[in-house]
Amino acid sequence: MSGIEERVGSREWRADVLIIGGGPAGTWAAISAAAKGASVVLADKGYCGASGATAPSGTAVWYVEPEGPKRHQSKASRYAMGGYLAETAWMDRVLDQTYSNMQTLADWGYPFPLDSEGTQRRISLQGPEYMRLMRKRAKQAGVRILDHSPALQLLTDQDGRVSGASGISRQKNQDWRVEAGAVVIATGGCAFLSRALGCNVLTGDGHLMAAEAGAQFSGMEFSNAYGLCPAFASVTKSAFYKFATFYHADGRVMEGAGSARGRSVIAKALQSEAVYARLDKADADARAHIRLAQPNFILPFDRLGIDPFSQMFPVTLRLEGTVRGTGGLRIVDDQCATSVPGLYAAGDAATRELICGGFTGGGSHNAAWALSSGFWAGAGAAQFAQGNRLANSTHLRGQGGAGLVDARGQQLDPGKLITAVQDEVFPYQRNWFRHGDELQASLGRLDTLWQQVREAAPASGSEQTLRLREATSMLAVSRWMYRSALERTESRGMHRRTDYAGIDSAQRHRVISGGLDDVWTSHERLGPVDEQLLTGQAA
Amino acid sequence: MIELIDTERCTGCNICVLACPTNVFAPVAGQAPQIARKDDCQTCFMCEVYCPEDALFVAPYADRAATAAEITTQSQQWLGSYRAAVGWGKGRQSTASDDQSYQLLGRD
Numbered sequence: 001m002s003g004i005e006e007r008v009g010s011r012e013w014r015a016d017v018l019i020i021g022g023g024p025a026g027t028w029a030a031i032s033a034a035a036k037g038a039s040v041v042l043a044d045k046g047y048c049g050a051s052g053a054t055a056p057s058g059t060a061v062w063y064v065e066p067e068g069p070k071r072h073q074s075k076a077s078r079y080a081m082g083g084y085l086a087e088t089a090w091m092d093r094v095l096d097q098t099y100s101n102m103q104t105l106a107d108w109g110y111p112f113p114l115d116s117e118g119t120q121r122r123i124s125l126q127g128p129e130y131m132r133l134m135r136k137r138a139k140q141a142g143v144r145i146l147d148h149s150p151a152l153q154l155l156t157d158q159d160g161r162v163s164g165a166s167g168i169s170r171q172k173n174q175d176w177r178v179e180a181g182a183v184v185i186a187t188g189g190c191a192f193l194s195r196a197l198g199c200n201v202l203t204g205d206g207h208l209m210a211a212e213a214g215a216q217f218s219g220m221e222f223s224n225a226y227g228l229c230p231a232f233a234s235v236t237k238s239a240f241y242k243f244a245t246f247y248h249a250d251g252r253v254m255e256g257a258g259s260a261r262g263r264s265v266i267a268k269a270l271q272s273e274a275v276y277a278r279l280d281k282a283d284a285d286a287r288a289h290i291r292l293a294q295p296n297f298i299l300p301f302d303r304l305g306i307d308p309f310s311q312m313f314p315v316t317l318r319l320e321g322t323v324r325g326t327g328g329l330r331i332v333d334d335q336c337a338t339s340v341p342g343l344y345a346a347g348d349a350a351t352r353e354l355i356c357g358g359f360t361g362g363g364s365h366n367a368a369w370a371l372s373s374g375f376w377a378g379a380g381a382a383q384f385a386q387g388n389r390l391a392n393s394t395h396l397r398g399q400g401g402a403g404l405v406d407a408r409g410q411q412l413d414p415g416k417l418i419t420a421v422q423d424e425v426f427p428y429q430r431n432w433f434r435h436g437d438e439l440q441a442s443l444g445r446l447d448t449l450w451q452q453v454r455e456a457a458p459a460s461g462s463e464q465t466l467r468l469r470e471a472t473s474m475l476a477v478s479r480w481m482y483r484s485a486l487e488r489t490e491s492r493g494m495h496r497r498t499d500y501a502g503i504d505s506a507q508r509h510r511v512i513s514g515g516l517d518d519v520w521t522s523h524e525r526l527g528p529v530d531e532q533l534l535t536g537q538a539a
Numbered sequence: 540m541i542e543l544i545d546t547e548r549c550t551g552c553n554i555c556v557l558a559c560p561t562n563v564f565a566p567v568a569g570q571a572p573q574i575a576r577k578d579d580c581q582t583c584f585m586c587e588v589y590c591p592e593d594a595l596f597v598a599p600y601a602d603r604a605a606t607a608a609e610i611t612t613q614s615q616q617w618l619g620s621y622r623a624a625v626g627w628g629k630g631r632q633s634t635a636s637d638d639q640s641y642q643l644l645g646r647d
Contacts, residue, residue, distance in 0.1 A: 049558070200579070
């Protein structure tokens with residue numbers, strides 16, 4: 001392994017491993033790759049430490065002690081909710097790796113709370129503290145961090161191996177380019193600029209870049225997570241709404257509405273009326289705990305003089321897409337390799353069906369997946385890079401297509417494209433509740449938009465180029481989403497088809513998707529249902 | 540959305556320019572930074588957490604700008620409150636050690 005080489009006078013580097021994305025998955029990947037002796041560059045679209053869905057919030061972590069029956073119960077509890085699509089072996093290894101990495105965080109000085117018996121409680125992490133620590137540890141490991149440096153496209157060598165990326169450094173007004181023996185995509189999910197907390201950097205950029213290099217997706221139908229949120233605010237922290245009662249505007253209780261299964265009632269009601277909540281089931285202890293567990297949950301209420309425990313406030317559901325959904329880049333081995341040589345995926349950019357099937361129900365699984373998949377992808381990329389040393393003479397080719405290449409059509413307004421995509425994916429009547437006819441109609445419009453992007457002249461200037469690539473990424477993700485949703489003619493996990501209610505046992509498979517001009521889907525068979533887990537749940 | 544940089548408190552350190560994940564601020568030589576791309580603000584409050592001078596105020600509205608009256612009333616009371624709640628800053632201790640999530644969330 002070799003050190004980072006910098007071309008003097010330009011923002012060009014050569015390293016063993018390039019990580020794209022600096023949230024939990026990206027920083028774990030960087031630290032893990034460096035621990036294997038690799039030289040590592042990490043490029044974040046924003047500021048590594050503040051960027052992404054985790055940094056501004058608190059997150060639960062799927063952390064379960066190995067002793068006793070708890071692990072079995074924990075695996076069993078989500079198996080049916082996820083539509084029997086999780087895999088026991090992956091659940092086990094994520095639980096093990098998460099347990100180990102949380103110990104590492106404790107060793108690094110993360111201040112876990114102590115319970116009344118003086119025992120550290122490690123089932124949650126505070127975003128600002130966690131990500132500040134991860135940045136610090138990455139820097140100490142020798143990782144070169146490029147902030148405000150979104151990637152625009154991947155580079156491949158003559159054999160099709162992914163060998164770096166290029167992008168722009170927004171605050172330097174300069175392009176950047178990193179040549180690397182392997183690349184980890186840790187760019188998060190896609191939340192379609194919905195202003196869900198911390199999610200506006202998550203526009204599916206990594207999905208598009210990976211697909212341009214030939215990568216595939218799995219479970220993109222599990223992409224319609226919506227977070228409960230005060231209607232005026234950005235704080236999509238749904239967990240505490242388990243203490244809420246939901247109301248019509250006139251103060252009548254909304255029957256059946258709830259934060260978990262009752263969320264469909266809210267999604268339906270929001271199509272025709274305002275919905276209100278009041279956290280009136282929280283007792284004095286819970287009220288105090290909420291304030292300390294999630295300081296920013298209470299912040300919007302404090303600033304507006306609303307007491308959410310005694311006063312009704314309007315709520316909405318903001319699209320969290322594949323951030324809290326479970327679909328993403330398809331993983332083909334234990335090291336989180338994609339099907340493209342040299343390309344690895346971690347965190348919300350990758351599929352999380354392996355541990356929770358078609359439903360998350362909370363951040364805990366995603367947080368555990370980020371810790372674990374990041375750790376494995378970084379090590380895997382370091383190992384791949386060891387056998388894939390770039391020669392100085394290697395000619396690398398940019399894979400970027402739509403929105404980057406020269407075409408003769410008119411320039412597109414990225415803002416208009418963003419709105420057009422949002423119009424297809426935000427509405428509850430299209431995405432929360434899905435129907436074959438509506439999906440077909442949306443896909444027709446989205447395919448037309450794709451054609452327009454393909455024919456459009458490139459944007460002028462780096463800021464507009466970035467915005468157009470973000471819009472193009474969202475567009476690409478929406479097409480894999482809806483094509484996969486159309487393919488699954490049943491309701492399973494978070495994917496709800498109003499024309500196909502209920503689970504069809506013949507469709508217990510993964511829906512694989514990919515393609516750019518022509519989006520395709522196929523099926524991947526799964527092993528038999530884990531009957532032992534089902535028994536565990538009944539017990 | 541970000542509404543205010545208190546120019547009396549701001550020392551021009553530009554930490555907010557660096558920390559903002561959506562690159563909302565632009566540095567201005569010898570002065571407080573400018574809120575250059577307010578439409579890109581995602582109301583994540585990270586700039587407040589990172590500002591060492593408690594000079595920034597983010598109104599809680601995600602989809603609209605606050606009115607002048609709202610900015611005045613709210614910022615007077617709440618400037619620096621979130622940074623204090625997180626326990627960042629001189630003489631403070633991170634409140635991550637007070638995290639009561641384990642009292643609220645079940646095994647899952």
